Amino acid sequence: MNVSDTVHYVFLAAAACFVLGLHLMNHPRTARRGNTLSAGAMALAIAATVWLVADEGTISRTGWLVLVSGGLVGAALGLYAAREVKMTAMPQLVSLFNAVGGGAAALIAVNDLLRLENAGARTSLPGALDIVIGAVTFSGSLVAAGKLQGLVSGAPVVFPGARLLNVLLPASFVAGSIWLVLAPDSRTALYGLVVVALLFGVTLVLPIGGADMPVVIALLNAFTGSAVAMAGFVLDESALIIAGMLVSSSGGILTKLMADAMNRSIAGIMVGGFGTGDSAPAAGGTGGAPAQVRPVSADDVAVQLAYASKVVFVPGYGLAAAQAQHELGDLAKLLTDHGIDVSYAVHPVAGRMPGHMNVLLAEANVPYTQLKEMDEINPEFPQADVALVIGANDVTNPIARKPGNAISGMPILDVDKARSVVVIKRSMGHGYAGIDNELYTDPKTGMFFTDAKKGLSELKAAVGEFVG
Incomplete structure (x- = not known):
């Protein structure tokens, strides 16, 4: 069997590995293995291509220089991007x-x-x-x-x-x-x-x-x-x-x-x-709000969390922008260690791309079993003592259930059905849909106006005093 035929079979084997790798990415427990398998198959395909080109002898010395230089530069840029680019920029x-x-x-x-x-x-x-x-x-x-x-x-x-x-x-x-x-x-x-x-x-x-x-x-x-x-x-x-x-x-x-x-x-x-x-932050805590909102402090929220039986966290892009996933994970672990049932409600379009929020929380070592998709978590909101929203806006807006607006009919997280709601947000600014969120003026919603990273750190410290 000549080199050309061998390389052809190598390419087919690589393609089969791509299929298997994609299948393994169906579940978080096997996703890393699937990614490794796909990357290995691609490396094998590249090596086989170089072998074929070398065997044919059709490439000049300048061509080899371009080929090798391109491979090295591309590999270096890829490695740098994978290791250094922040999750918010993914x-x-x-x-x-x-x-x-x-x-x-x-x-x-x-x-x-x-x-x-x-x-x-x-x-x-x-x-x-x-x-x-x-x-x-x-x-x-x-x-x-x-x-x-x-x-x-x-x-x-x-x-x-x-x-x-x-x-x-x-x-x-x-x-x-x-x-x-x-x-x-x-x-x-x-x-x-x-x-x-x-x-x-x-x-x-x-x-x-x-x-x-x-x-x-x-x-x-x-x-x-x-x-x-x-x-x-x-x-x-x-x-x-x-x-x-x-x-x-x-x-x-x-x-x-x-x-x-x-x-x-x-x-x-x-x-x-x-x-x-994203709209610019409003001046002051509640500036620009169409109706009255109820501001709360870190101690107010900590009391609710410390004495709750079930807490649902609702992460959004504000969490990613503040790079607060580790602070959220630490707070959740503190509550879990205290015997409180903790889960995360992840909307399909939370963040800025498919799967963005899942990867962000995985980086903070959040147990995958605590991550729940919209259809799974929505029936649980009425049993939740506290729903803590961190930077999510449009995907929690109850106005989606009403006709005649920009997000009418959009499936949302039923945050407003929890017994108590707390929203961590820097201001009353709009989300990407550009409309007011009726959740913020709900009487049972408390607005904790702060940066997500700072606010979650304060909550962890305050909860620790109650449960420590």
């Missing part, structure tokens, strides 16, 4: 990974179409699709990362003629794709298709508000997988096709689940116009 990092994947896939198609002479439809058709999907993913993911990082406004960015442009641009790259299939040697069609697709990625994501960013991230992840699969067709490589379709299908399923969790259609999300960025 959604931005995922968006950048989406951009890199989509951009790399598009470049493969561009390179092959430039290199091959008289390319047939079998290459030019997937090549055109690869360029369109990959370039849209690249520019769209960069805009999404900018919105998450605050470099681009989290509010919908709409300019005159934007809707018309978002109709004309897809029509243009459909026409450009047909042109490229019919005339694969046309440089005008190739470069024009790249430019139009890049522009559409920007105009596609700009009008989408921050409230929909978790769904957009999942959708762009699916786009990345589709682009990689198309690159597999261009290169006639089954491993790329399998890996790409795994990412595409899982990303598509996740996108649908996230959209359902917000009671919004994917089409409605892509049209844009919903949600704002």
Whole structure:
């Protein structure tokens, strides 16, 4: 068996490991093993590719220098990002990974179409699709990362003629794709298709508000997988096709689940116009509140927690922004050691991307058995003595049960059904949907106005005095 055949079987084995690795990620107990298996399979595939290139002897000394340098730089950047990027910036990092994947896939198609002479439809058709999907993913993911990082406004960015442009641009790259299939040697069609697709990625994501960013991230992840699969067709490589379709299908399923969790259609999300960025903190503790709220102190809350039988924590992005997951974990452990039933209510869109809150709490060594999804925890709220909300806003707003507002029909955590509610928040500022939260003016809700990290540290100290 020659080297080419051996490498082909190695690629198929790697693809099988990707499938198994994805399956192992279904449960937290096996997720790390699945991630390790997938990473090992990718390393094996890269090594096999280098072996094949070396055996063919078609690469120059300069080519080897570029190949090795690119691998080292990429590995160094990946290692740095994995170890140093804060958990609060993980959604931005995922968006950048989406951009890199989509951009790399598009470049493969561009390179092959430039290199091959008289390319047939079998290459030019997937090549055109690869360029369109990959370039849209690249520019769209960069805009999404900018919105998450605050470099681009989290509010919908709409300019005159934007809707018309978002109709004309897809029509243009459909026409450009047909042109490229019919005339694969046309440089005008190739470069024009790249430019139009890049522009559409920007105009596609700009009008989408921050409230929909978790769904957009999942959708762009699916786009990345589709682009990689198309690159597999261009290169006639089954491993790329399998890996790409795994990412595409899982990303598509996740996108649908996230959209359902917000009671919004994917089409409605892509049209844009919903949600704002986080509003600026109001001046003073309760400034700007439409109705009276009840401020509470750390000692007030500590008394409730210390003498409760059941406490439900409701973490939101405010927890992540304050990097207070360890303080929350310490407080929960203190209560658990005192014999209090503790659980965490995690909404599907809590944080800024799918699974963000689960990973954040896992970093603080929170037992997975205490994490409960919305459908599981909602029936338990009426039995909870205290529901402590840390930085969550829209996903706890009872107004979602009423018609005629921006979040009508969105499934929410039934926090208002607990016997007592405490909200840790810096101000009465709005969440990403840009509307007031009726929970804050509920008579049984106490507002603890403070930074999440500072507030949870104060609560831990105060509770310790009561139970110590």
